[in-house]
Every structure is written in structure tokens, then in C-alpha cells.
Amino acid sequence: MTTLLDVRDVSKRFTMGGIFGRKTVDAVMDANFSLSAENPEIFTIIGESGSGKTTLARMILGLEDPSEGEILFRGKRVSRHGGRAEKLAFMSQVQPVFQNPFEAFNPLKKIERYLESTARRFLQTRDKAVIDRAMDEALQKVGLSLKEVRGRFPHEMSGGQLQRCAIARALIPNPPLLIADEPVSMVDASLRMSIVNLLKSLRDDLKVSVIYITHDLATAYYISNRLIIMQRGRIVEMGDARTVLDNPQHPYSKLLKASVLSTDDAGDGKLATDPGMVKAAGDLVGQAGKLVARPDGREVRVYG
Numbered sequence: 001m002t003t004l005l006d007v008r009d010v011s012k013r014f015t016m017g018g019i020f021g022r023k024t025v026d027a028v029m030d031a032n033f034s035l036s037a038e039n040p041e042i043f044t045i046i047g048e049s050g051s052g053k054t055t056l057a058r059m060i061l062g063l064e065d066p067s068e069g070e071i072l073f074r075g076k077r078v079s080r081h082g083g084r085a086e087k088l089a090f091m092s093q094v095q096p097v098f099q100n101p102f103e104a105f106n107p108l109k110k111i112e113r114y115l116e117s118t119a120r121r122f123l124q125t126r127d128k129a130v131i132d133r134a135m136d137e138a139l140q141k142v143g144l145s146l147k148e149v150r151g152r153f154p155h156e157m158s159g160g161q162l163q164r165c166a167i168a169r170a171l172i173p174n175p176p177l178l179i180a181d182e183p184v185s186m187v188d189a190s191l192r193m194s195i196v197n198l199l200k201s202l203r204d205d206l207k208v209s210v211i212y213i214t215h216d217l218a219t220a221y222y223i224s225n226r227l228i229i230m231q232r233g234r235i236v237e238m239g240d241a242r243t244v245l246d247n248p249q250h251p252y253s254k255l256l257k258a259s260v261l262s263t264d265d266a267g268d269g270k271l272a273t274d275p276g277m278v279k280a281a282g283d284l285v286g287q288a289g290k291l292v293a294r295p296d297g298r299e300v301r302v303y304g
């Protein structure tokens, strides 16, 4: 297997405050997983608020350096430092899609301006015909066209359409990997599934791998190949998405699943939790993980 992304023993500790009020947060602890270059997949990172999902994504994007461990993309170490050309080459391979498309676009700028500057930057050309073609191709991949988008400002589009434009922008350099951090949580409920299906078709039709970060177990179940469940910085369970979600092994994963089924808040993407159960699950985290063989022959790794 050729490895696309290799996350090896990665931890991130933030230190805040001065010498007297110093505080540290272990945002990510000992994360390990890898994605294959040959088999594009949707790899989901799930966990409630503050569990370290975004920090892990920022390290994969080279926006933060790990405190320990290393992240390799196609065998090369990902780092916040490095020259402009090196960064551009990396960014053409790994592109982010953020949560709020309305924040990703300046309300005073036409959408095509963003697409244009991305195309100019990655294709290293000023040729208008080449740039227009690249923009149109990327927009077609998300079910839009340059004709539909041209001349429009962000507020003239729905959240779903704007998120498609953000995904189109990310696709301009033809990256093999997208990191989508809660890409549907700010999109109208009625349009969410169309974005989720779009991620699925990027994987199936364009062979793009997607790291999908979410609170939402339902969409995770629907599109993911594999997933990891994070709690307070640690991966507590990892495996085939349906195997894990059909029959979670770790107490925290069980709790997440139970919370979705039992609270009204789940629709907002926030999971209500019982503090007693969270503590019980938390106490188990930090013990060595073990592979659990399931009767159907599949395996999940369970920590605790």
C-alpha cells in the first residue's frame, strides 16, 4: 500500500498564560492512523466539542506543528515552516473546506474573484481562458457552472450553493485529499444531504479522499468508510464506520450513540451528555488499546 497520509504518534499541547498562571491543554494525544493513496475513502473524525478534531485537522493542513510525533504526506513531513514554493505544492495536494461558507467568502467580493485568484495561484497562469476553464471545471464537479456563478455575491446564494462554491475552490488544484471541518453544520438542514452526497461522489467519481470532521453520527454513518472517535484529545475507537457505529465498544462511543438517540439537541450537532457517564468513560481513556475481533470477521480498535 502506498501511503497518502501518515499520522504517527501525534500529540499537541497548548500552553497558555504567563509563568504564574501557566495552563496547558492536551488537545491531541497519541493520534495514529494512515490513509492509503490507492483507495480513496471518507475518513471521519467524530467527537464532541473540544475533543481535538480541529486541532488534528490543522496539523494535517500544516497550520500547526505537532508537539510530538509527525505527520507525513506522501512520505514528506508536513510542517508549518518551509518555503513558499514548498507550501504551495503541499496546498495543491491537501485542501481545506471550512464550516461556514459565509465566513469563507468576503461579502463584498464576487465569488468568482476567489475562484480566479485560487486558479491563478495554483495554475501559475494569467491566461484568462485557462483560468475560466479551470473555474468552470471545478464548479461542474460540484453541480454548478461558471455561467451560474459569474457576477454573484455570496449573499445571492444559499448556504448550500455557497458551500459548493467553497468545495469547487478547493478542487481547483485537483487535490487528492480534502479536509472538511464540519462542512454541513452551517448549511440549512434541507440542503445538508446534498453536500454530504457531493463528498461521497468526490470520493467515488473523482477518487478524492476526504477527512470529514463532524459531530453528526448520522451523516458519518452514511458516508464514512472508516472513522475515529475522539474524546478529550484521545482516539478512543477506530475502525470501519458501520462496524463501530452499529456496535460501539468503548463506553464513550456508546455514550455518543446513546446521546444522539436520546436528545433533542442532536439536531444542532451538539451532543448533550450525562456528566456521570462522561466521567466513567473518561476514566477508561488512556489505557492501552486492543484490537477486538468481531464475529463478522471485522475488527475495531478499542482503547480502555
Ligand SMILES: Nc1ncnc2c1ncn2[C@@H]1O[C@H](COP(=O)(O)OP(=O)(O)OP(=O)(O)O)[C@@H](O)[C@H]1O
Residues within 6 Å of the ligand: 014, 015, 016, 025, 026, 027, 047, 048, 049, 050, 051, 052, 053, 054, 055, 056
Ligand atoms: N490555539 C489554541 N490555544 C489554546 N488552546 C487551544 C487552541 N486550539 C484549541 N485549543 C484547545 O484544545 C482543545 C481541543 O480543541 P479543538 O478545537 O481541536 O476541538 P474540537 O473537537 O474541534 O471542538 P469543536 O467541535 O468545538 O470545534 C480544546 O480544549 C481547546 O480549547
